[in-house]
Amino acid sequence: MFDAKHQEACLRALPDLRPTLDPTHLAVARWPVGWRPSALPEAFFGFVEDEDEVTLVCAEATMASYEGAVEVEAGWRRVTFAGPLPWEQVGFLADVASRLAAARIPFTSMAGFTTDHVLVRAAQADLAVAVLRGDAPPRPRPGTTNP
Numbered sequence: 001m002f003d004a005k006h007q008e009a010c011l012r013a014l015p016d017l018r019p020t021l022d023p024t025h026l027a028v029a030r031w032p033v034g035w036r037p038s039a040l041p042e043a044f045f046g047f048v049e050d051e052d053e054v055t056l057v058c059a060e061a062t063m064a065s066y067e068g069a070v071e072v073e074a075g076w077r078r079v080t081f082a083g084p085l086p087w088e089q090v091g092f093l094a095d096v097a098s099r100l101a102a103a104r105i106p107f108t109s110m111a112g113f114t115t116d117h118v119l120v121r122a123a124q125a126d127l128a129v130a131v132l133r134g135d136a137p138p139r140p141r142p143g144t145t146n147p
Helices: 004-012 092-102 122-132
Strands: 019-021 026-031 046-049 054-059 071-081 107-111 116-121
Touching: 019 122, 071 122, 092 107, 092 116, 092 122, 116 122
Parallel strands: none
Antiparallel strands: 019 071, 026 054, 026 071, 046 054, 071 116, 107 116
16 A cells, blocks of 8 residues: 555656647537537537536637537647556546646646546646646746736
8 A cells, every 4th residue: 555655756756747738729618408519529529418517628619619608718728648547547637736736727637538638728738738747837926826
């Protein structure tokens, strides 16, 4: 059994998480329960339905073709981690989260069967990739919440 100190040392043994930044600008949108797109997006997308809402993530240009969204948040970029990531791996997303938090970069995560992704604001995408490759986060600027 690994303790937290050993787990942290193992994670830090991989200073570069090998992130890849997709050049596509994405949007995240919310619809009422039961909504379905007339056709699935052709490139990267994510679709989630739960008891409260339907969420679609896809290219901003594609999102414009779907009508009736309750809310749309544009300006996201996708960072992908080289896979396949084993199902038994513990702490990978925690490492990602701690690096992004240290740089004051909010994110949301998505997972495929063998690959993990995080979505970050487009304005912070290059910085996100840098800290995920092992660069030190920048010093916080007084009076700001994000770099």
